[in-house]
Amino acid sequence: MCSVTAPTDELTVEFAGEAFTVGPDAVFTVGREGDLAIDDNLFLHRHFLTIENVQGLWLLSNVGSRLAATVTDSGGRVQAWLAPGARLPLVFAATAVIFSAGPTTYELTISVAEPAFRETQQLEHDDGLSTIGDVPLTHSQRMMILALAEPVLRREGTGMSELPTSAQAAERLGWTLTRFNRKLDNVCDKLDRIGVPGLRGGVRSYATNRRVRLVEHAIAARLVTRNDLPLLDLERESAAADDD
Structure with a gap:
């Protein structure tokens, strides 16, 4: 069960030990170039993902043309496939974004101090291993x-x-x-x-x-x-x- 709260004014992106703070008026870009220049991997788009606040709601958008990303909450209970041209609201306290370009797999974490949805009841689920x-x-x-x-x-x-x-x-x-x-x-x-x-x-x-x-x-x-x-x-x- 989740309760709804007002989203925070700031968001944090973490990758490889670095943390980036994103303000509500900024558009944060992830790719081969941008605010988070991940890698010089030519399989990776110059601009792949963007994060921005639209009317109080943080959105993750895939602005690439070929690659997709897997987006999941920190507990692995909710998983979405973010295809080129798609966008997704960032409603959890911590969201993992996993994607691959060529043989390389990347993972970054997006954290919101006051998420739009906050879990109020621990969900019962199996270990997911079998x-x-x-x-x-x-x-x-x-x-x-x-x-x-x-x-x-x-x-x-x-x-x-x-x-x-x-x-x-x-x-x-x-x-x-x-x-x-x-x-x-x-x-x-x-x-x-x-x-x-x-x-x-x-x-x-x-x-x-x-x-x-x-x-x-x-x-x-x-x-x-x-x-x-x-x-x-x-x-x-x-x-x-x-x-x-």
């Missing part, structure tokens, strides 16, 4: 996701991470590439069937895009967490023992 909605994940499917998300999970706070290729992630687990790709296919198909966007694409871009989109969704939905990372070494040891 299922996404009503779709069960096997242990090996979770390990596949964990191997791809490892660089993001090991990062302290917000910032950027280079995602592994399928071959690198398979090696991390001690699996063959064929087995890894089969698990990746299965998970992407399952999530696509329940409506998770961005897991299907053209033949030329599908292989890369589905990996980065899967990691975005897994992090935003708390499908895997830092507490799961020790399982990677156990999985590799198990795979090595099976080969003996």
Whole structure:
């Protein structure tokens, strides 16, 4: 349950240990250039996201032409897909924004001191590690996701991470590439069937895009967490023992 309060006059954007304060009369730009110049990554738009206060409500807009972002509350209970041309109100005390450009995944946090909606009752929910909605994940499917998300999970706070290729992630687990790709296919198909966007694409871009989109969704939905990372070494040891 949520109660409605008046929004604050200021907003804070955090990325890679830096904090930026945005006033109500400013338009804050995120991209390769702008108020938050994230990276010189040529896959990233010069101007990708904007944040502005419109009639007392903070709005996050995607002003890019190709990339999308995953937007979630701090508890991972609400998740939105911000496509090019879309905009979304920032109504929570803390909002995580996760997006990828090429093989690099970025995460920033937007905080509002007096959010439009404030949670007044703790919601009961499962840990989100074994299922996404009503779709069960096997242990090996979770390990596949964990191997791809490892660089993001090991990062302290917000910032950027280079995602592994399928071959690198398979090696991390001690699996063959064929087995890894089969698990990746299965998970992407399952999530696509329940409506998770961005897991299907053209033949030329599908292989890369589905990996980065899967990691975005897994992090935003708390499908895997830092507490799961020790399982990677156990999985590799198990795979090595099976080969003996």
